[in-house]
Amino acid sequence: MVKIDNISLPDFPLLLAPMEDVSDPPFRAVCKDNGADLMYTEFISSEGLIRDAIKSRKKLDIFEYERPVGIQIFGGDEESLSLAAKIVEVTNPDLLDINFGCPVKKVALRGAGAGVLKDIDLMVRLTSAVVKSTSLPVTVKTRLGWDSNSLNIEEVAERLQDVGIKALAIHGRTRTQMYKGEADWTLIGKVKNNPRIKIPIFGNGDIDSPEKAVEYKNRYGVDGIMIGRAAIGYPWIFNEIKHFVKTGETLPSPTVEERVNVARKHLHKSVEWKGPIVGINEMRRHYANYLKGLPNIKEFRGRLVTLPTVEEIDAVLDEVVKAYSGFSIEKTPIELVNYHENCPVN
Template sequence: MGEQLKIGNLEIDGVPLFLAPMEDVTYKSFRWMCKKFGVDVMYTEFVSSEALVRNVEKSKLKMELFDFDRPVAVQIYGHNIDSMVRAAQVAEEFNPDFIDINFGCPMKKIIRHGAGAALLQDLPKMQKMSTEIVKAVQVPVTAKTRLGWSESDKPVLEAALRLQDAGIQALAIHGRTREQLYTGTADWTLIGEVKNHPQIAIPIIGNGDINSGEKARTFLEQTDVDALMIGRGAIGRPWLFKEIKHYLRTGENLAPPTVAEVVDVLRGQLKMNLEWKDNERSGILMMRRHFAKYFPGLPGFRELKIKLLTAETNTEVNEILDKIVDMYGSYQPDFTNASLK
């Protein structure tokens, strides 16, 4: 395990924890909450290069950065090299610490246009796109990808070597193929092979299935990666970063939060979201994906969960949260088994 991660002028001691870029998840209030609990590096939601080239305001809003974010990256995706170069230049105007290229998104709406994980089927184009983006901006450029397209097509080592040659300064690898989407188990063996290949000199960031301190330590010992990236495991559980750091430091698990403590966290995230968004309803709608994850495995919770997921005003949401505290306040949910579902 490295003593210091370096991406351009960015230097972080130890083994930093990254919050993965996730659409409709890693917006301002969630990033703020994760930062409170010790995440080291964050990303915006991924942004379409075509939307940036067309100057779509909604996409530009995704790149708005705040003092608490740093260090932070803007992640872009697309299939057209010229558009991606222009998008990187637009992203640079928002002054991120680095720009990340999405070569890993497996969703149909992304890959059907030849973006995201689709570029794992065209490594020369992936390399050329990266080379042109690196040349076009002053900030460091990194990338995120997967093991490959399918069980029989896993070119991640070749991809890593090509990206390194292109000037990419760090590579995050999700331990699944595109075909797997988010099913099955992440395979960290290949991540370790990339990290420990004698020709690989850039930092390698491991991603996939990290939802406990024990798993974090196991993956680190197995692969010697330079950093860990956490995505789905942190949705509805932003204190996971604190738990992992505590475990890596002491070998002990922190006690899980009670429902009352979870509600306090959720209210904090909701409050910031409502202050940030221009209307109450949109601020609440954005939170629904998080609402669903904050209370795993509560007995007899279905009716309250439906009410929480359909509430449309801050008053309604807070009344439901009051009821949740009254009914379950001292209960400690099992987040470890629920966080990746």
């Protein structure tokens, strides 16, 4: 069992990464159904929360079936982060996470997200301010460093543990790498195997198969894995990894009917939470990922992304199930979605 303060997780837990414009309640619902052990909200701007920005406040929505669930905030000012932490605590999540990993320019170059990696003393002060302002367990997600000349994650891990964080998730790239190249887990393993480190260490980056998850588990000794891009359109990855860890066997690919059922639930949850117009519009970017691997799917997909009502979309999804009845999708490593963080600044 892995513990984050008073939160008990199973051995080798699988975490859903916080992804802006992806990790909303509808997406979290289908990931929870398919084995995610701990999930996080999208990034929430501390400044936006304090100003009562509608979009930021909306992201505080969490539901009982999601638990354990964490709310993630970011910012570059101690006072703002402290106030945001107090606002978050009122919504009663299981934990509060600080984002020191968002690499996009409009955030990082303003001294927030991964930008804080340039100033470790500031990172420590910001973290300490949050820890002191809330009774929630505080965790952090970050990267290896700002660039290849400042790979300071070992120092960061020790100092953040010293000011009271309860777990650390590390993405195996620097800020300047964004999502390019291959994630380097070597330093993640060094952090985990540092005898001074007592908190859980979760690795993140490029996990695209159950085999790779187990290989990295054994090679680097991490307490668990955080999965982001591989879960977009493929929430089955969580249960597939769990099954492989337990049995050494690979589960078959989800059937067409299973894919459509999950896409349908995602759609209905989206409409339920966002309303029919926004819910239908924002769901459109997900169909291609859910239906990836089906031959000649373009005509169906074209209709799915243009139809205006849930009833019409449901009817097309029924057609997809009928048209591909009995079709088997070849089992291959999951294609990582070309996701680019769009961290909010409002």
